[in-house]
Amino acid sequence: MTLRNGLLLGTAFLVGVVAGPEIGRVARHQATFGSALAQDVQQNTAGTSATSASGHAETYRLLTLFGDVFERVRADYVQPVTDRDLINNALNGMLTGLDPHSSYMTAKQFADMQVQTSGHFGGLGLEVTSDAGLIKVMTPMDGTPAYRAGMKTGDYIISINGKSLDGIDLNDAVDRMRGAPDTKITLTIKRPGKDKPYDVTMTREIIHIQVIRSALYGKVAYIRMASFDEDTESGMRDAFEKMKKQAGGKLDGVILDLRNDPGGLLDQAVAVCDDFITSGEVVSTRARHPEDSQRMNAHGTDITDGLPLVVLTNEGSASASEIVAGALQDHHRSITLGTRSFGKGSVQTVIPLSGDNGAIRLTTARYYTPSGRSIQGLGITPDIKVRESREDDSKFMLREGDLAHIIKNEGGTQTPAAPRTDLPAIAKSIPDEPPANWPTFDPTKPGTDFQLQQGLKVVNAMSAGQAAPAASTQHAGSP
Template structure:
């Protein structure tokens, strides 16, 4: 592994579920003391800071003494921290000790539950995507489904972490999900059995005997090593017939920044990969590629869609801006922010947005996404989705500041002539996309056609 940081770039919590996602003397009588950072005191003024903390303490004391039922100090503080962070942007949040441990397990690629990537919107739990070959995918859970209830109890009023905790449980135990699905009048009830979820982050095979297809499902600690193994295996299988690679980042919600940098570096010999800009200039960073392209310059097509987020967008933007790959599909999710996980006393942690990231050309894709070089829809008629389809649709979305706010890369003149003839949607009569039926993947078919054209152009220029 060439790079490692403590930064995250996930768009949602996973529900193995795994989830998308004080200062001064607060009140002497509570026995709580949380030190005020000097910079904070300087920014706000000591008097105003203490006045606001006194207001918080007054509310805290009133609730703990007069709420209709007894509530622990820990629960009140946890709720306050949740509100403080989740009100900033969709990706900042507080994790208690259990949630923090679960997140650490998730990044290692194995956890217990159902196998659903979820987020929260308007009080309900929204399915981003079911993970392949898990209880959720086998039971028929689909991207865009809204989870209304768990074992007959509404999810409204639950935090995302609470809902995720309820979906987790011992292997072989059962849970019933009540789901609302687009174009279905009545709620759907699905009962499934929990199991240990092993995330297969890299999947690969040969297309047409000469194109290496590699799908990355997320960016965890195993991703870069898995990608390198896949490239070696495909080279061994295809031999001299190998024409290039299709890298599939569709519905990949992101993950670890160091893995996004490493995957980008794998296909680049030089040039910038990504930069981050924080509140304080000294905390800004830039990553550049090192010599060594594992594909040895073979053509590369990258598939993206509106489920390609964050770390996926870093890879797509780096390969697009460096003219290393052609992007095909649909505009990406548009998460252009970086989160830092900060451990807290008591073994919990907060996930705090600390920077925006920028592609090599200086683009900030926050709220905009990355536009593909070759736009192609998944289905002939795009189906509407519940809830947010992209970052810009979320509540408290971070603004797009600095850089060049545009989804499209600078104009490029290196696209093969065939791209002019690629239809933007499947032809009439083409079957609707079904992940279990490879012949229905129109975007992949067109991606392979573009790659063959790129390979032919490369061979012709070498002659």
């Protein structure tokens, strides 16, 4: 794959690659920050304003401070440390201190990152992030060792093969979890709500991401998206056409399952929306520099010809999946059912560094739904709220707003969305949690999936004659 170094929508570090996949445009330059900064400092000439001169002097003072600390650590640290390790640590600290999604990647980590959008890589299939210095699970990917081992969003990984992760950098923790296929690894997990940590032993393998899974329930097409890689839209379309044929050429509705989908490629998110929305805005981005802002519109054909559509979301639905859920919701093309999504409303740009020195991923813009909403730190609120279990574990759910030093939610519309008046009558009778005798969820048994079963009720009710959402362009204006 040729990397289109551009905007990132991934939410966390993935065990098997170092970062989420890239989306969007090509970066126009390679970063040569050392020389650029030196030139900037040297521009403090006689003709420079007093304010600018003061700023340059402060920059020079801080660079001198950095050099002093660098020399002291190199000379007096308890054991020898390479200059490269010191600089790598400093670069990563510079970026991770800005927000949870900016980071520095070494050449190896950058190469690892490029693998994910091809849909297969080595590892555990486990997305993790840093939470107050602890390693926290964002989501296990479908069908992977982590998924089969029963790991869940919100789990903390406190040790690997008996060695504590206390104080370990996220990059280092991810590196420790990687390894050759067919080798075993034991993670010690602390799950919120459980008194004692416990061990989970897995076997590393080459992860082949099954991005699209589908099933036909009666005449309702169920399409599950695990992530947005290069083949997501085409895979979704193929699955839809296959199920339509199986249903004798006529379907009653579609369920699009975006639960625990951490995101991916922007062009794929837009393409998926194209398959349900015929015109109007899908998403817009606003950057520091106006020329880098973008607006992406739908120019497609509704492949379902207006069939009832339900989108399932939960706290693991992030980035590209939130773009899809938000666009379909704003256009009143779908009904969203489940729990509030992750809330990552920022985009990152991958900038390769010269001299095979890796790359940086830098937060460069915020994105907005067609109605002008910024979901940063807030997420997509479902039209019909349904929890997956009776346990009130919301306080344990990790979302963007729970991470340290996130960027602010700003620039979007501050007008609350008007309550929807087009929901089918059955929406009022959908319970917000399973009954007491509901069976324990088993991913191999759809009948135990409470959110899915409620989604099927809604789709079938709309198909039977209750009001069904129709695509609207009322929110097509640029925010």
